[in-house]
Amino acid sequence: MSTEVQLARHAVHPALRGLVVGMVGLAEEAGSGIRRRQPAGSVLPLVLSFGTPIEVDAPSEGTGAGIYGSFLAGPMSGFVDTTIAGSYRCVQVYLTPSGVSRLVGQPAREAAGRVIDVADVGPQGRSWSAISERLADTATWHERLALVEAALLARAARTDAAEDDLGEWMWGQLARSGGRASIAGLVEQTGFSHRHVVARFRRHTGMTPKGAAGVIRFERASNDLGSRSLAEVADRHGYADQSHLTRDFQRRAGESPAAFRAARRPTPATALGQSSGS
Incomplete structure (x- = not known):
């Protein structure tokens, strides 16, 4: 209807x-x-x-x-x-x-x-x-x-500013990179151990850095569907190949990239009239 x-x-x-x-x-x-x-x-x-x-x-x-x-x-x-x-x-x-x-x-x-x-x-x-x-x-x-x-x-x-500057900083780095920033590289920049950084990031965001990067990458890839081939979308957003892209869409959207595009699934980017290319 x-x-x-x-x-x-x-x-x-x-x-x-x-x-x-x-x-x-x-x-x-x-x-x-x-x-x-x-x-x-x-x-x-x-x-x-x-x-x-x-x-x-x-x-x-x-x-x-x-x-x-x-x-x-x-x-x-x-x-x-x-x-x-x-x-x-x-x-x-x-x-x-x-x-x-x-x-x-x-x-x-x-x-x-x-x-x-x-x-x-x-x-x-x-x-x-x-x-x-x-x-x-x-x-x-x-x-x-x-x-x-x-x-x-x-x-x-x-209210006060961010409760955890480290978590806020890492979130910003992941968002700006479209989820493609090296987590090991970001951890190294903080001077803390990997375990410490992951724990603080999780307290701040509710996700691990790897989990957050995966969601951001999926979101950016979903906004590229239709303007590029699936192989190009996969390469542009750091997926190993087209099959990897498809598996990620099945997990995060419950359907294939083609079905997702055909259904015109709503996202915050489309609601806000924004493009979120990396």
Whole structure:
């Protein structure tokens, strides 16, 4: 069944850079029900809904099946299937690991592999639930996005910077390299042992450096599908060969690259109108 979709994008406020990747308002008329598959991604969505609930299946590599109004999806290496029906309305905030900790009050390591009802997200859960309720009474997307932005700015002003500069630095290096930076090389630059760096990175992001690099690489490769051959995509993003690329898509998207492209799977990059080439 076809759906009617409205998408309102909102530029990230300078004070939120490094914490928020982007923010969008979404309205969708889904009729009797639409199932979608959300692939792995490097940003963590805080979904503040004021329409019909969304049904979330258990992630392929995680937990959190249930029916949600508003929720936070933590770092995940695999995919998750969702079902929406009726009139779905939400504001989606795409967060970095530091953003989850500072703005939502839920350390990324504690959200890893989980879908969490927003009311249960750290000490800020109730305030985010209240904002979700206010969105329904707000007239325009401009006002809704401004309401959420104001809450994010207020939270940022009350919290300290990154809890772990090493984890933040390594995350930035992996993101800028499209997941292709040498982890051994990054560890060497820190002057710490491999075990120490992995432990601190995992506390900061909820993933190992290798796991994070794999998700980032997949995300960048998925945005290249259609503009290059599969062999070129595999080579450009550091896969051993086309078969390696296909296996990674099966794990992280639950389907082949060709099926992924044909289905036009939504990603934060497409929602935000961005290209994330390496």
